[in-house]
Amino acid sequence: MLSSSSSTKVCFNSNCKEPLEKWRRGWRLRTGEYADLCDRCASAYEDGKFCETFHLKASGWSCCNSCGKHIHCGCIVSFHMFILLDAGGIECLTCAKKSYILTPNPAWPPPSQFLPSQHRNLKDLSMKSWRIAGSGPLPWRKAPSFFNDSGFQFELQPGMPVEVDVVHGIDRFGISERFSISSLEKKQENFFERLIDGKPIVGPSETLEDGISASNREEQHNPSVASVVKNESSTSNVSLASAFSSKHETNGLNHDCASLSQWPTLSTPMVKHVPRYNGMNSAGEAVAHTGKARGDCRGRNQLLPWHWPQITNEELLQLSSNSNSVLTPLFEKILTASDAGRIGRLVLPKKCAEAYFPLISQPEGLPLEVLDLKGKEWVFQFRFWPNNNSRMYVLEGITPCIQSMQLQAGDVVTFSRLEPEGKLVMGGRKASTTPSNQGVEATLTGNDALAPEDDKGKYKLGEINSINGLTKGNSVPARSFPVNQIAKADSGTTWSEICKSRFKVNETLEAKAICHGKRKNSILGSKGKRLRVENEDMIELKITWNQAQGLMRPSPKIVPTVIVVEDFEIEEFEQHAPIIGRPTIPAIDHFGEKIQWVQCDDCLKWRKVPANALLPSRWTCSENVWGLDRSLCLAAEKLSTEELEDMIPTISKDSCKKKKNEKQESDSVVAMEGLNALANLAIQGEEDLPASSLSGLRHPRHKLGCTCIVCIQPPSGKGPRHAQTCDCVVCKSLKRRCKTLRDRREKKQLEKEAETTYTEQVPDNDSCVDDASERNFLVSPLKGQIDLNIQPERDEEVSPGLYFGAIKCSLPDATEGNFRQQGYSSLGVGINVVDKQIQEDGTGQSNFSNRVTLDSHLEKTDVDHHLILPMDTVGSSSSTATRGTLSRQCNH
């Protein structure tokens, strides 16, 4: 017991307030400090009679369901003396020891239920010495070391009850004492000793021969957390305050963590390594860990799953090398490109920053000392910017540290706190070396039994599916609970959410297909969507279901098996899977027969083939078995360019009308264009986009230094623009081509004026030959690139005339299934027309196909079901495939 002298202190007990000359340590405060009590109060506390003495008239007394003992529930002093029972009521710990199985406890009621409405210690809540560079102790907004002592950690899901175990529940809100410092704790000594000895207290109903509960057995594969409980003193030598995921944990022993600690570990599945905020709000109510430690104290939110710390055993080994130190993982973050960039600013998740970093009121913030895993000390500037009535917290000057850890975008930085030093520790983890799940970033603590990992710690598609399938619609409390608890959970974060947020789905295409759509899935963040177009080894295409089936071209001879899944008819091709065929232009010849025009890959001439012809992705004149006179590239082209261009608007009329009525269809057009771009790309045998063309720094889709209009334009569309009089290479090139185009359009307009009937059918405001449609394509002035990343409205402003109506087309009605038959590819046509145009003015390159770029247009249009196709599958067929024929329009 601590004893010291002072002339100003008074007893911490508000009912006492006796001046203290000497004081004794009482219960632990939320700040990590201890209540200083006078002898009398301390004695009462140590005897376990504090509440009986001082809180007898307070509300919140309950009787133990077993022995009837009165316990002051909700009081910080006796907070750990009872547990909540599933059936309601409480049980004192003594009884609980006898009857309670050591598995996660029932849901923990809202903290406010357990705490007095007012708490006198508000002023203490944020007092914690924290190492701030160049300054003395600063107020800390949470009790940083609260969970060091117990070694248990929990997490709260927004608005959900917290599942805790006996021990954890005690310390759930961080208002517990250290177990060893009071008689109350002494009373539990045996209890905890048993825990320490790795002998879970097993209730009679679930006792197994070897003393391992059934749930524990189930969790043998769980990377659940080893817990270290110790009768701890101020000179604790507990080396681990928390333990971490380990898939090697079996039979109650976490071998990994056991090596890190002198204490035997316990296979309790309920420990979670999630930082908690254990503050109280201004009303004195306990605030669940929210990361929202002040201000609004909404308390509903919590650190997002992707910020849950996933510290590795290696890190633990490093950090815990000092056996006197206790490591408390706080949070982690996947480095974005910005974080890892030269700017040297790490954007901190707001909740994390507010929960775990010092309170700062000025944007200038504070210098913060941070240790890395090697023990090297860094000083970062922790600050914020006002942002949308909020704040954006950043850690500045992290570049050297990031570099020293050899981290880059996609890697993970972890923040922990080293106690008792109170130092912030910044660790790093390569994205490819995530300890538990390399491909799955999440440490599915405690839940791995749901989807067993393979030897390499990776989840297989089916397993992920099973996860989703198993828990879809269910809710799981959080990560570290065993399977049997998941089934019981009725609120909280759904597993699918966890899955979505925690699986680094960009690692595998399969994972993408399943868990796509979560922002954090991308290591590159929201802006990474552009980069998602290209991964290292694949191209991701997002297309709608309709569009996908439109691209699929099954053999007309093959009759598919039709199955119905959720009202959708799915054509299943067992042997001859549909292929992504060659885009063609459907048309009607002079005899009124349906035909399609297809372009030869070699000579680029257009050939007429039957409407039902199924063409491979690569097609040349030599394969023209329908027109032997045109089976050689030397043969003249029947279709003139003018005829072709005239045909295009005719084709597009129907789809335009459709587009007018269906917004989705409108969106699909753009998506389809992008899709066709890539499809065409694949068709032309360019399976590998040059990485540099897509991963430029200035603009992800262009090479570094690219001077195309997109790259030289501010991303927001604002900023300096090229003047009308600008004579730079870009502008000159564009102007020249625009002039050429205008001339051609004028010429065509004159021609069409004679065809009044046609023009009447295509009113201007309903035409697909509008500017927007035309501007969906951009030929990069220098590279011959086709850029789909055009914002027509904005681009129009940038440089009038920069974008020209390269083609006049739209899409056939995919919903009618004729796209597949018609094989019409707007982009394919567009490309060729554009290409010809380029060749005409001599500024372009004919080989544009490998520079097709996709971007947000494609992304924005994924309003329907999506298929994500790896590039290497485009243009090829698989042994088995399904092609959905929508019996109705998907409306999702």
Add this chain to the structure above:
DNA sequence: CCAGCGCATGGTA
């Protein structure tokens, strides 16, 4: 011209 700061913007959940 460059680097960095601070803010604005837009995408995503």
Add this chain to the structure above:
DNA sequence: GTACCATGCGCTG
């Protein structure tokens, strides 16, 4: 509709 946050740009030194 709102909050968060990734990122780009203008401004300044």
